[in-house]
Amino acid sequence: MADILLIGYGTIGQDLVSLLEPEIARGEIRILAAAVxxxxxxxxxxSAVPLIHTDKLANYLPQADLVVECAGVPAAISHGSEVISAGREMILTSVGALAHRDARLGMLSGPGKLTVTNGAIGGFDLLGAAAQAGGIAEISIQTSKLAASLVRPWMTQAERARLQDLTPTDEAFVLFDGNPTDAIEKFPANVNVAVALAWATRELLPADAPGAEQSQAFERALAQVRVRILADPNARLSLHVIRASGPAGTYEFSLENAPSPSNPRTSGLTAMSVARDVRESILRC
Ligand SMILES: NC(=O)C1=CN([C@@H]2O[C@H](COP(=O)(O)OP(=O)(O)OC[C@H]3O[C@@H](n4cnc5c(N)ncnc54)[C@H](OP(=O)(O)O)[C@@H]3O)[C@@H](O)[C@H]2O)C=CC1
Ligand SMILES: O=C([O-])CC(=O)C(=O)O
Structure with missing residues (x-):
């Protein structure tokens, strides 16, 4: 029986528990608690899952075989290092936290183990293989979302109005064009996938390489990825288009996920990816 501690119990956390019902029913998994x-x-x-405040996290870590973060980038920045330094294994959903230098260093310095989910996208087996062989010269991800869903608190009144007032006959427009670090800072709930793409195409160092070296290798991968966010007045779902080219070949993946059954603004695939990560982790135990 693997004891799992969740950080976050919103759409992804609740969908994850539903997806893991068969394992829970067979006694292979127990959800200790969810920190919110x-x-x-x-x-x-x-909720059948006991809810605790995140300031009680440290009390629960010793009993957890696996921690699953699904609480958002700020929560992952605050608590990711704590989980890893306590020697726990953690599945990271708010992958954008890896763009934050101090949090990244903490999460990559052990002694716990970090698993970075593929989340809402994929194709990482091919892209990782090609990148490790030096076969990728250019890589980008274009994420299209419903314009009104991209309004952020830091935007000026004019920027908000441009997104909110877009009508179905208007053209989609490029709201952001830059690197994953700037993208996740501005849109923390929208482009975790861009940081995950950098993770998949980083140089793979030995598992015992110091955290600082792992962190630098990842920073180089972040610098290679170009991110575009398209504000689309007609988008029903998120559409991610990954393009990569180089000596290994030319690739284009177009990914459009069905919404979560419990929240139409979240891709259902993210919780499915995390459920797969959990199953793989408990098989290794
Ligand atoms: N890798 C990927 O492809 C994707 C990653 N994501 C990431 O997953 C995150 C969660 O998504 P989703 O489930 O839809 O979000 P929700 O808003 O539905 O749920 C968030 C949950 O986290 C809790 N929470 C928020 N902030 C904190 C904090 N500082 N400390 C502790 N708990 C906190 C909330 O607590 P409370 O219930 O008390 O409010 C809530 O339970 C997103 O913010 C994003 O970062 C999302 C989509 C794709
Ligand atoms: O669910 C998606 O389409 C992707 C997403 O929000 C993210 O990467 O943060």
Whole structure:
């Protein structure tokens, strides 16, 4: 029986627990608790998973065989290093936290093990193989989302209005064009996939290489990836187009996920990817 501690129990956390029902029913997995911002907050459905405040995380870590973060980039920055330095294995969903230098160094310095989920995208077997052989010269990801869903608190009134006032007859426009580090800082809930793409195409160092070297290798991969965010007045779902080219070949992956059954604004595939990561982890135990 593997004891799992969740950080975050929103759309992805709840979908994950539903996806893992067969393993829970067979006694292969037990969800110890989910750490959230506000355990007392009224929730639409009663939870079978005990909710705790994140300031109690340290009390639960010693019993956890596996920690799954699905709480957002700021929470992963705050708690990722704590989990890894306690020697736990952690699956990271808010992959964008790896673009934050100090958090990255903590998560890559052990002694715990970090698993970075593929999340809402894929094709990483091919891209990783080609990148490790020096076969990728250019790599980009273009993410199209519903314009109104891209409004962020830091935007000026004019920037917000441009997104909110777009009508179905307007053309989609490029809202952001740059590197994954700047993209995740501006859009922390939208482009974790861009940071995951850099993770998949990083130089693979020996597992015992110091955290600082792992961190630098990842920083080089981040610098290779170009990110574009398209604000689309007609997008129903997120559309991610990954393009890569170089001596290994020319590749284009177009990924359009069905929405989560519990929240139409979240791709259902993210929780499915994390469920697969959990199953692979417990098979290794
Ligand atoms: N890798 C990928 O492809 C993808 C990654 N993601 C990442 O997953 C994250 C979660 O997505 P989703 O489930 O849809 O989000 P939700 O908003 O539905 O749920 C977030 C959960 O995390 C908790 N939480 C938020 N901030 C903190 C904090 N600082 N400390 C502790 N708990 C916190 C919330 O607590 P409470 O319930 O008390 O409010 C809530 O339970 C996204 O923010 C994004 O970073 C998302 C999509 C794709
Ligand atoms: O769900 C998606 O399409 C991807 C996403 O939000 C992210 O990477 O943060």
């Amino acid at each position: 911002r506000d355990p007392q907050k009224p929730r639409p459905t009663a």
